[in-house]
Amino acid sequence: MTTPPNTPVPDPVVANPTYLADIRTYFRPEDVAHMAAKGIDLGTYDAVKRNALTIFAHTAPPNADMPPDAAGKWSANRSQTFKNWIVNGFPLGTSTPVTTPGGAAPARLRKNVITLTDAEFALLTTAFNGVMARSTTAPDGYFTLAGQHGLPKAWCLHHEPRFNPWHRVYLREFEDALRSVPGCQDVTLPYWDISTPLPDRLQHPPFDRYVLPADPGAMATPPVPDTFPYTTQRYSVADITANLERFGVLADIATSMTQSLWGASDINGYQKFSIQSHDSGHGSVGPTMGVQELSAFDPVFWFYHCNIDRLWLSWQTRNQATTLAGFRTTLAGGDVSWLTDPDLNPLPPFTATADQTIDTDIGYDQLDLPTHAETVMENLSGSIDAARTFSFRSADPVSVRVKGIDRLNIPGSFIISLLADGEPVAERFFFQPNNPRQCATCVKHGTVNIDFRLTREEVLDRALTVRIDVPGHSEEIGTAFPLAQAGNPTVNARLLVGEA
Template sequence: MVNKKYGFYIVINKFKPTKELYAFKTPFIMLTPSQIAQAPTWHGEVKNYFTAFDIAQMRSIRGFDLSSYSFVVSHAPDIYQRVSLPPDAQGRMPMDPGTPWSKEMISSFLAWMVAGYPEGEPEHQNKAFLKMSATPVTGRVRKSLTSLTAEELEKLKTAFIGIMNLGTDDLNGYFQNAAIHGLPLAFCQHHDPGFQPWHRVQMWAFENCLRSIEGCEEVTLPYWDFNELLPDWMYAAPFGSYTLPIDIGTASGSTNPNYKAGYQTNRYDARTIMNNFNADVMKYYANAQTEVWWDNFNGLLDGTPSLDFISGHDSGHDATGDTMSKQNVSAFDPIFWFYHCNLDRMWWIWQANNDAQTVDGFMKTIKNKTSSSYLVFTNAALGKMNPWAQTLKRDDLTAEFTIDLATNFDVSYESMTLDLPQAQANKHLFLGMARTFTADDQEVNVRVTDLDRTKIPGTFKVYLLRNEEVLDKSVFFQPDEVEKCSNCMKIPKVHFDFRLPLAAVTGGLLSIRVEPNNKEMYGDTVPLKVLGNPTISVSLLMDAI
């Protein structure tokens, strides 16, 4: 089928049916703009035409996924012909013993095709981020830092002090747990499809270590709600800082003068952190919660806009303080654990709002079935959550296993409510040719592409400039020696997106400035020759109809 756009009209050409089908031609239909706007949508009506039996039958027999929007769009002409056949015809859908579609359903499906396959939004998408209707009941209920009782806080202190006093070789000890994320063990997955699952297992494993201390068997890891000012006790022992007991070296094995025994973690004061989050971080988490596709919820991966969760994660690390901005040692700051516990809560809330707390439900949220984001959940080897799968001899600890937090980890959160700023309008930078859309002439997406990050020592900021004046900035969180990080080298070149009013970028010279947090090598600005050959593009945004 070929779609041709003539002004506001869409014409669907006739196509030649396959040999096994009866000769049946798609009618020649034209729709006005108002008719297009009133057409059925995938989430509103069309996906409900396929029953659970239909989906399971076609998946097992032919490997077809009738629960997938992208699959149904690409096979819509064939599906339309098959559901239109007489009940006893060869090749009819639904297959026996399924119930044939009514004339109204067939007409509705055709109207959906003609309108350009409007996707719509899931009914369960909760724009207000209200508390989910039924929170799973679990044994481990994680609470906010500010809602701990005096007794709970004392036990948490006891647990932290207990694991901090364990030796540097003890797998239950604080040092070993922090070393997994950065130096010296460096297992962590950042800017990678396994990013969320890996950190979910990390929080669970750390919580287990806290529970290994006598008298702390019921301790749960609290989360840091970013809307709440950090309590004073977060700046007192044992939560205020951690001192390295030994040198931790570098990824290449040499001595690192910055991370020797005696290095003490540090962070900004509570008010500065809250101001930083409000200014530079929360907008990304707000964007992420409006996404209905997992691919876009994360952002950055597989070419998706870098305006969502991963950008929030990177900016949040930088906004918290010097130690947290350094991937090599960020996990040694005790606040790291409460920070990532809240990120896990935010992922769980997104799952709840998108019917994605089970494997079947979650897999339906992955739009691109050939992407790395899909493969990590379907290939056990790629999705292995090491080092825990190795040390615990748990082959089941895979990305897929992490999806169901309540069943597989016995974890839930006290609050499933988020207080986030207004998200940017959910507009599209890319749409399939089969989609109909309107172009926004007031807002644009500025993308910096192919920026080589491999020679930048540690976390850095990209500033978008117009006539040398800053329009916006984005943070990228990474280790000191990128070329020694095998996970980093999967994506040595990265892109950055900035959503701005058209008027802000017109009539001037656009450029970028890259500022490293570590200024020992380049000073305040990384030379452009170090960055490869990055490009800047400005694109209009689209509203899908």
């Protein structure tokens, strides 16, 4: 039988394959599990690269002994593509983004708060009122739940790999509390898409403010003074919108969504820019949201963080990382112990562990996925292996990193500004407790970096300086914080490089 012309060849040979676009798809979950039992990891770039010759030998037809089942055997074309990847120097590449969601229908569907029907919003209001009416000692009461994030418990994990997983579990616990209010068993927590103004629905009771019924500082260990009485506060809608622009929140979100790698919270990848946008978003919304100890008491916190979880799920979907196996393929060069080590993957005070949060049964009515015309992903960094073929592209931004900030000496959340000829050209808000030395996570990650991505025109031929301001400083001494007391941070400016 003659093959019709222009018929696609199944499993075609790829002349210049990369790990993220091609090779990682060759290993099925059952293959990864089968070989993991034998001490060989097929689930990460570094391990596949390290074992590439052995993998090739065992999978090459016609005498392949792996995978053991006939259905999983590699074709000659696939084997040739894998060989090409080895010969070309194991290029990492970039993801081919998914543009449409797939998979089973979620068990819970969260919606944009502005799209809720009047009946749905009324039920949400009932649920919030019910949770807020519970006693300060009720484990499913608003005061207790908000107190897990800041005062008095301060369980939350920031600026480290478990940040997104911890908050994903936290949102579910709060949502479960809402659903425990009689008649509200089907309520789901909506999100506020911060690319749009703060909705009017969140500017009226019970969503506009919260009056603390007890002193969370007195319940903390050690006690924290001056936290009671307290009513949450927010900026005006116009000021929130202006602050989001000032602190580059939407720009950092956009950068995070184009990352091929999960990365590290203080170095690169999705995690870096996701957390950076999270911090600046907190500082944009209001005085309460900008204080780690009190932010979760502001009802807007839940809608804000629900959107952050939606963005993370959007990134997972784009990168084929909605399963643990798929997610691990985005950890090239990164730490995997927070997913695998029983001493490092807990999410206290919850029973769930970080690895259990990757594959979630919660969905959103709309994910932030690229259109077919916006499918370019990136994996840009300040350095690359000399064995790789690399390029500098004129359209790529200049990376300016304020490096080595000793956050432990800074009393509370702070603003880092990059000034050109004395005027701010970029600013970011860093979210932390008022006394970071009493925060175990802060101490573990005591030195931090802030990244700015700028056009060359914004920085060339201009006098650049750096400034740190602490909004909580007293009026007598001003908000400026001496750089010498912040560890004398340095400035690294560089062109970003990627594989050609």
